[in-house]
Amino acid sequence: MNTSFNTNDLSHVVEADRAHVWHHLTQHKPFESIDPRIMVEGRGMRLWDATGKEYLDAVSGGVWTVNVGYGRERIADAVRDQLVTLNYFAGSAGSIPGARFAEALIARMPGMSRVYYANSGSEANEKAFKIVRQIAHKRYGGQKYKILYRDRDYHGTTITCLSAGGQEERNAQYGPFTPGFVKVPHCLEYRAQPEWDPAKEPYGIWAANQIEEAILREGPDTVGAICLEPVTAGGGVITPPEGYWPRVQEICRKYDVLLHIDEVVCGVGRTGEWFGYQNFGIEPDMVTMAKGVASGYAAISCLVTTERVFELFKANPDDPLDYFRDISTFGGCTAGPAAALENLAIIEEEGLLENTKAMGARLLDNLRALMARHPVIGDVRGIGLFCGAELVKDRDTKEPAPEKMVQAVVADCMANGVIIGATNRSVPGMNNTLCFSPALISTADDIDTITAAVDAALSRVFG
Ligand SMILES: Cc1ncc(COP(=O)(O)O)c(C=O)c1O
Numbered sequence: 001m002n003t004s005f006n007t008n009d010l011s012h013v014v015e016a017d018r019a020h021v022w023h024h025l026t027q028h029k030p031f032e033s034i035d036p037r038i039m040v041e042g043r044g045m046r047l048w049d050a051t052g053k054e055y056l057d058a059v060s061g062g063v064w065t066v067n068v069g070y071g072r073e074r075i076a077d078a079v080r081d082q083l084v085t086l087n088y089f090a091g092s093a094g095s096i097p098g099a100r101f102a103e104a105l106i107a108r109m110p111g112m113s114r115v116y117y118a119n120s121g122s123e124a125n126e127k128a129f130k131i132v133r134q135i136a137h138k139r140y141g142g143q144k145y146k147i148l149y150r151d152r153d154y155h156g157t158t159i160t161c162l163s164a165g166g167q168e169e170r171n172a173q174y175g176p177f178t179p180g181f182v183k184v185p186h187c188l189e190y191r192a193q194p195e196w197d198p199a200k201e202p203y204g205i206w207a208a209n210q211i212e213e214a215i216l217r218e219g220p221d222t223v224g225a226i227c228l229e230p231v232t233a234g235g236g237v238i239t240p241p242e243g244y245w246p247r248v249q250e251i252c253r254k255y256d257v258l259l260h261i262d263e264v265v266c267g268v269g270r271t272g273e274w275f276g277y278q279n280f281g282i283e284p285d286m287v288t289m290a291k292g293v294a295s296g297y298a299a300i301s302c303l304v305t306t307e308r309v310f311e312l313f314k315a316n317p318d319d320p321l322d323y324f325r326d327i328s329t330f331g332g333c334t335a336g337p338a339a340a341l342e343n344l345a346i347i348e349e350e351g352l353l354e355n356t357k358a359m360g361a362r363l364l365d366n367l368r369a370l371m372a373r374h375p376v377i378g379d380v381r382g383i384g385l386f387c388g389a390e391l392v393k394d395r396d397t398k399e400p401a402p403e404k405m406v407q408a409v410v411a412d413c414m415a416n417g418v419i420i421g422a423t424n425r426s427v428p429g430m431n432n433t434l435c436f437s438p439a440l441i442s443t444a445d446d447i448d449t450i451t452a453a454v455d456a457a458l459s460r461v462f463g
Contacts, residue, residue: 010050013038025425042070045439045446047419055414057438058450059421060292064233064265064386064437067292068346075297075342082338091117091332101337104344105304108274111283113307116324117300117331121264121290122156124301125227128260128286129160130326131305132225133180135258135312138322146218148211148226148257151186152235152427155227155262164227167235167426182218184226185210188238190379190390191398191430204240208247215255225258225286230276233265234426236433237388239381245280258285258309264301265386268292269347269440272357272384279383285309293340300336352440359442360384366451367436374458376401385440388423388433389454400432405461409434412457418450 017036022028038050047055047070060066068075082097089095102115118124129147136145149155149164156162162170163177166186171177185193187207196206215223228248232238252259259282266276267289273279275287286309290301316322347353360383367380367389378392391401391409406422413420421435434454438446 010038010040014050042066044069044071045442046070054417056418056446056449056453058413058436059419060437060439061296062419062421063291064270065291065296067269067440068295068343068352069439069441072295072297072342072346074346075295075339078338078342079298079335082334086334088333091328093332095332095334095337097334097337097341101340101344104341105302108344109287109304111306112287112304114305114310116303116305116326117336118303118328119299119330119333119336120156120301121262121288122158122161123328123331124264124288124290124303125155125161125164125260125262126158127303127326127328128225128227128288129164131286131303131309131313131324132258132260134324135309136224138312138315140221140224143221144224144256146180146182146223147260148182148184148214148223150184150228150232152188152238153186153227153229153232153262154234154426155229156264169425169428169431182214182223184214186232186235186238187240187244188232188236189241190381202241202243204243205247207241208244208251211248212251212255215251215257220255220257223255223257225260226252227260227262229262229264230266230280230282231271231383231386233386233435234423236390236423236427236430237381237386237435239383240280245277245282249282260284260286260288263287263289264291265437268343269353269356270384270386270437272353272360274353276383293343294336295339295343297343298333298335298339299330300333300340347440350441355442356384356440359438359440359444359447360387362444362447363387363436363438363442363451366447367454370451370455370458373455374462376458376462382436385436385438385442387436389436390433392432400430401462403431406432406434408461409454409457412460413453416453416456418453420450420454 014035018031040050041048047057151166153166155164160178163181165171189203192203261277261284263275285306287304294300313324364382371377376391377389378395379390381388391406393399393401410422423431423433
């Protein structure tokens, strides 16, 4: 692989960016005195910015996206070939890569059968919410319209996705929200709610039972679905406690509540299985996915449903409203499924699910080893190449480490050429979890370099 960097002078780009680009999730005042960071080139796990500085990327493009790594020419070639053949036609018609990717995807999702194309995670989740609402109208006289969501989960950036968002800091100042969304408690055992009585039942069962409580409180005939991340990502890398998922599934079946799994982060390999829910034996009714579907080589998201859900939308062809009256203009772009097909082939041919399991175990082991030297690490969690280390002031009280110091650890790693992440603007006072999601191609050396950088950063920031 070519790892050289093109050293053209990019100062005019930096100035254009400073003058005109509004960066995501960014307070811009500091750019009046420092340069915005411009990323220029990527190869494998490595990236170069406009100053020529090299980084090892431990967060797959910042937000758990570039699963197969940078610079994949075969994806670029497949997209180019498809674009010159046919770049676009609206999704009311099919396309060759659209049909082929749907077939390949469904082959890896036993029990599921239909793929609806869109272009972002938020958009796919909105589609799922619309499906729940339309089913409520078609079958339940509009009554079964409520959608449950969980504290600390995130499902996207639109007003309705924020209405299903369990991260108060992300939601603040964007209300009022869409009605009909109901919050259930999170399932992070490390920060178990005081209402849980360990003598009565394991935490996983208690946390799942809170969903039943919510359904009973709201009225089972008003609750249409629950939307959950299989492993909560931006809310603190929350791996579900033992017993949680089987009980959730049982509750959904008991009250005829559709189970919508948001795989936007976990999907397509991140946890070492094709999908996060497949680690826990869940049988969902709807699955949404985005980021890793094409590893960021094209914008694509999918809403995947069972045949049972799909059948509900074709029962009466004489009724002009009896189908899913929804469109995503860019859901018709062929670059997405063309890239996604190659992405899938790379994961399979290179054995990246197996690698993710092995390297994920190494990452967890390394982080756990760091706990012995750094009392500031209160908890380490994760599955596959998807890990978090929660920082605390005091292990006994579990008081969260101050956000500024958590950010200082991230900045120290960055200064030393390793990009890690941290929960940010999610749960008030709890933006204290370091996040790791390197590409599925990570080697043992990469993993060790990442944790060595964290080790050094923790020593420098916390002494
Ligand atoms: C779990 C989850 N769902 C949905 C989304 C929204 O995806 P997008 O930013 O593509 O709209 C995200 C984004 O981070 C996410 O983490």
